[in-house]
Amino acid sequence: MxxxxxxxxxxxxxxxxxxxxxxxxxxxxxxxxxxxxxxxxxxxxxxxxxxxxxxxxxxxxxxxxxINVSEFFRNPAQWETLEKNILPQILEKYKKIKIWSAACSTGEEPYSVVMLLSKFLPLSSIRVLATDIDMDALEKARKGIYADNSLGALPKEFLHRYFTHRENSYIIAPEVKSCVDFAQHDLLQDPFPDNCHLILCRNVIIYFTEEAKAKLYNKLSNALHPDGILFVGSTEQIIMPQRYNLKPVKAFFYRRMQ
Ligand SMILES: C[S@@+](CC[C@H](N)C(=O)[O-])C[C@H]1O[C@@H](n2cnc3c(N)ncnc32)[C@H](O)[C@@H]1O
Known part of the structure; x- marks a missing residue:
């Protein structure tokens, strides 16, 4: 039966x-x-x-x-906002920042943050926590070997500086890799880190029910430092963010209200 x-x-x-x-x-x-x-x-x-x-x-x-699809600098205009607007504001106030890439899939997102931050800080002072529910995706992320279809939006300067091209793949530089700590984490069930200055949680929330979303936004908001920033995916704008103690700062970026 x-x-x-x-x-x-x-x-x-x-x-x-x-x-x-x-x-x-x-x-x-x-x-x-x-x-x-x-x-x-x-x-x-x-x-x-x-x-x-x-x-x-x-x-x-x-x-x-x-659904593990990801790419480097996915939605480039939003990464430009991160570079030009959000990161300078955070770095003006804090010298050491805690960053979490939640639902990081195969690693393109946390590695993108590291490369972008390297424009502001030495790699030796950059740490990004990157988590996903899927162990298989995390294993690929740790290997850091990519096909060219995930590199379309990657700025050329980073491609030259941080990748080695071998046969049909691109291998991320060990010095970038070593800035990221990968760990398994279920956004629906596991405890969250705290005091994050920047959380990227992109292109995963769309799969959740309204009830699960509401719980998740609350937990993400609590995981932020009092003026930390949440960066969401391009179809994931938050409706009435004040419900979660969040305030929009730019499209797809929310600041925790103190
Ligand atoms: C489409 S990818 C997004 C990757 C990246 N954030 C981006 O925007 O390119 C969605 C990821 O969410 C992860 N995921 C799905 N459910 C999850 C959960 N409950 N907790 C943590 N990660 C989850 C999947 O394993 C997948 O790697």
Missing amino acids: GWTYEQFKQAILDLINIDLSSYKERQMKRRIDSLINRNGCDNYKDYYDLINNNKEKLLQFVNYIT
């Missing part, structure tokens, strides 16, 4: 501790249904048995539902 989607969600929570109920249901269910189809399974129970008994299929499932 097959399972309902509810039963499948519960079984996934028990198996890998990913809470599918906090992700928008229609979108997530459609994605999972299509994956089940592609794997030739008839129903949720058959597909669950498949991923429960096959590590590779389980990894495929996690990768597919978490």
Whole structure:
């Protein structure tokens, strides 16, 4: 006998501790249904048995539902705002800054922050915490090897300074890599760091339900230093940010209100 989607969600929570109920249901269910189809399974129970008994299929499932697409300097205009406006303001007040790239996927985002910051500070004084729920993405991030399709928006000066080109890939420089601490972290369940001067949480919130979003914005706001900045994705503008003690400073940037 097959399972309902509810039963499948519960079984996934028990198996890998990913809470599918906090992700928008229609979108997530459609994605999972299509994956089940592609794997030739008839129903949720058959597909669950498949991923429960096959590590590779389980990894495929996690990768597919978490959607790891990323690129360096994604939405370049916003990175320009970060460089020209936000970072100078933060650095004017604080010499040592705590930065968190949440849901960092395969590392393009935290490495972009490091490279940008290197225009202001010596690499030796830069530290970025970068987290994601997906261990596989984190492993790729730690390796730091990229295909050219993730480098489209990368400024040429950084490409020349911080990458080695080998065959079809680009390898990030060890001195950039060593500025980033990667760790597994689930935005829906794990405790958050505190006193961050800058948090990047981009292109992940769109997948969450309204309820999960509200909880997340509260937790992100609390994770900020009293005048810290939250940088969100280009489709993730926050409606009535004052609810979360946040104030818009530029499009896609919010400051915690003290
Ligand atoms: C589309 S990528 C965004 C990557 C990067 N922030 C960017 O904007 O290019 C979304 C990432 O969110 C991660 N993710 C999904 N659910 C998560 C959760 N509950 N906690 C932490 N990360 C999660 C996925 O594993 C994926 O790497």
